[in-house]
Amino acid sequence: MASSREIGKERSLGGRAHFLRHLGENWAIYRKNPMGMGGLGLLVLFGLMALASFIPPLLDPMYHPMSGVDPEIDTSVGPSARHLLGTDFMGRDILSQLLTGARVALLIGVSAAFMAVAIGTMVGMVAGYFGGIVDTLLMRLADIVMVLPGLLVILILSSVAGQLSIWNLVLIIALLKWAGVSRIIRSQTLSLKVRPYVEAARVAGASHTRIMFRHMLPNVLPLSFLYMTFGVTSAILIEASLSFLGFGDPSTVSWGMMLQWVWKTGHMFKAPYWLLPPGICISLITLAFYLIGRAMDEVLNPRLRKEVLEQ
């Protein structure tokens, strides 16, 4: 007769192998989803753009997105062989700026979302697992954070703190966005708390941390991952909005900043080659993550999948 400790161990190992096996299955399902693959394709495109952003300045210093000076051009002109998307009001290459924007967007988006989800998952699990006053306090905090309009909070913070650098921004976004995730994770934790293998682990004498990290976390991760895709869009949009309003990090170029320049320098009516690309990129990256998120939702939520079959 296996001891309860052994049973607990077996179950916990089962938990991890379970999760990995599921990953393979889930990917197979995801692959069949046209929306998901489309979104992924777009994401890959932006990833390539981000990587390619390092190339133009290496080709010729005049292609540098911020300090590039073209000896022959010092105003905004349309696309040509020299500058595939034209130049901005200072003669800087727009394509180069666009590629850098992709890098900045992905960097900020993924970092902020990752941090937000990490915080949110921890808070959600702790709240759900311990319940009682811890739960109440944490969720009330989440409520207050959720009610605040993020963009405006960051604005007021920057009025006091001065210019925000990219990493400051990532941190602040994470501190504002964890709340939504935490609620979902908390619900999930509540339902996981009563599963047999958790009870078994508790009986076997596992500590709270062990139960949370070894047993619950693998089952909560898919949800966290899903919310990360929503979070990336959110973060990118906040950065873009901030930069658009003129509060972005001046040491780098982002799509929002490009839009700010085209607006503030009075070129919006005259330079579609400058106005359109950044906006299209922001919209497409939003679309990409939306599609990925929807596809992942279907993968994780079998109910949605079943409907497609039984039409």
Add this chain to the structure above:
Amino acid sequence: MNLRKFLLVRSGQIVVTFWIILTLLFVLFRLAPSDPLSVVADSLMSEEEIQILKAQFGLDEPLHRQYLLYLWNFIRGEFGISFHYRQPVVEILGDRLPKTALLFTTATILYALAGISLGKILAWYRGSLLDSGMSFLGLLTHTFFLPWLALLLVWVFGYKLGWFPLSGMISPEIWLDPESGFLAKFLDVLHHMALPMGVLFLTHFGGYMLVMRTTMLETLREDYILTARAKGLPEKVIRNRHAAPNASLPVVTSLGLSLAFSINGGALTETIFSWPGLGRELVASVAHGDYPLAQAAFLFIAAFVLVANLVVDVIYAYLDPRIRY
């Protein structure tokens, strides 16, 4: 559990939440700048003014006294003097608030109702060309970056076609002319409101439409819809009287949850169109370093959001008898 008690509880929660926000703001503004005086007075003020403000905000007093004074000032509506406008902050914001309310509330009502009606119809005609087409359109506009869409609309409809003014809320010529009647002024405001509302509408209706469509499809699978069919009721009645009221409930909830997001959009819109509202004032005051105005604008907006949340809750309670009884 009836409506009055519900309202009371929710109002209480709002007061507490607001008080916490108020306190956090106090901490923020007293903590960060090196000289607390710079928060309420700038170098252009006279010595007299500075003394008055110092007293009003208790800057020579210990911190906890300052805090109480701060709360008391808030209740009195005393927010100091704007550096930029050289006017009492409360006057400025008092002027801006109704304008934000006008734009924001009208836009929200329009896109929420449109989203709900369209979503209802799409679910009914599921799988049709209308469904695919509109769903796609809704998704597309939903992903547009709001400032960018605004710039595009201004370019096409304001600049190229000249149908709408490029910015502002009123045309001074009409309003200054003593002979302009009420109708002329009213239409003028509407004319100016068109593009900003268009932007807000386009970027928001898609979300509601898609959510309503989903909830309608789920509602149509409910047993009471089968009952309604069995009762021999006409399809239109089933859709509008039985399915839609139930399907609207989650949509109203999501309206409440996305208020923070919409306010962001509202602030961006006001800024781009120079619509004289709270959002634009907040952005401008932060850019100018006008601390008193920035703080107060933020508080006003926060209060606005909280009240809006309450309104949505009330609407939900009204629509769902399970809350009221």
Add this chain to the structure above:
Amino acid sequence: MNVLEVKDLTVQYLTSRGRVHAVEGISWELRQAEALGIVGESGCGKTTVAMAIMGLLPSNAQVVEGKILLEGRDLLLLDAEEMRTIRWKRIAMVFQAAMNALNPVHRVGDQILEAMMAHDGELSEKEAQRRLEELCAMVGLDPRRMKDYPHQFSGGMRQRAVIAMALACNPTMLIADEPTTALDVMVADQILGQLRRLQLEMGLAILYISHDISVIARSCDRMGVMYAGQMVELGDTDEILDRPLHPYTRGLMRSYPKLRGPKTKLEPIPGEPPNLMDPPPGCRFCPRCPDKGASCPTERPPWIQAKEGHWVLCHKGEV
């Protein structure tokens, strides 16, 4: 004339995985002021029959063959609009108490009034209210509760409300689909008693559908047994309960506990019902039948009247 006659009804569902033979060639009739019960396990097709009668089959269902005659008129030939006028006015349905049969956002009274108004545009408000009170009296509900919402009603009260709603237009017949599932035993008994009274007092014909044979035994004059989409036995309730002819019916009897009489061992029927996407060519019960004959696996059994008014679907039908 019989209130309802079903002749050779065959219904199939088209799914992405194949065609489901849900109901196959069933024939029975519901007489005036009679209570007929259809009993069978889940998946046997009894709900499909009810939906077919009401014209509420889902879009992927196909009535391949058969007639459903309501007082001589074939319902399957009617178009959607005509069917809509018949529904509730002539045939009404009482749904399961477990179901969310009442719309949560409308008052109970309003939903009953709606049923009335839908079929009688000229009904005055006063008359409608009077009828509502009448209905409440019939089912044992306090008329003052009509202003409440469904969530404020208990399970038993909801079921009564659903019955009242069904009676609103004075229908010729009632279909009661699992009327007592999800109700506790005492309430269930009251509800069944109420329905029986209504049947006798109003001369209402009621079709009961249930998986619970005790419901059928208590409430029905005649009963039919369905298995795997076919009707395997039909006749007088007492007759069938005392002397079941079909091996499935016999198996059912053996697997039900009896309150009185000597204690007998409960015997479940071995095996499982057939896959209706690919039903066996011969008798569908054959694989589980303890009494197989030579022709059973391959030849469809005949529907024969073994005794007066007692029909059975079996090769060994002649007693």
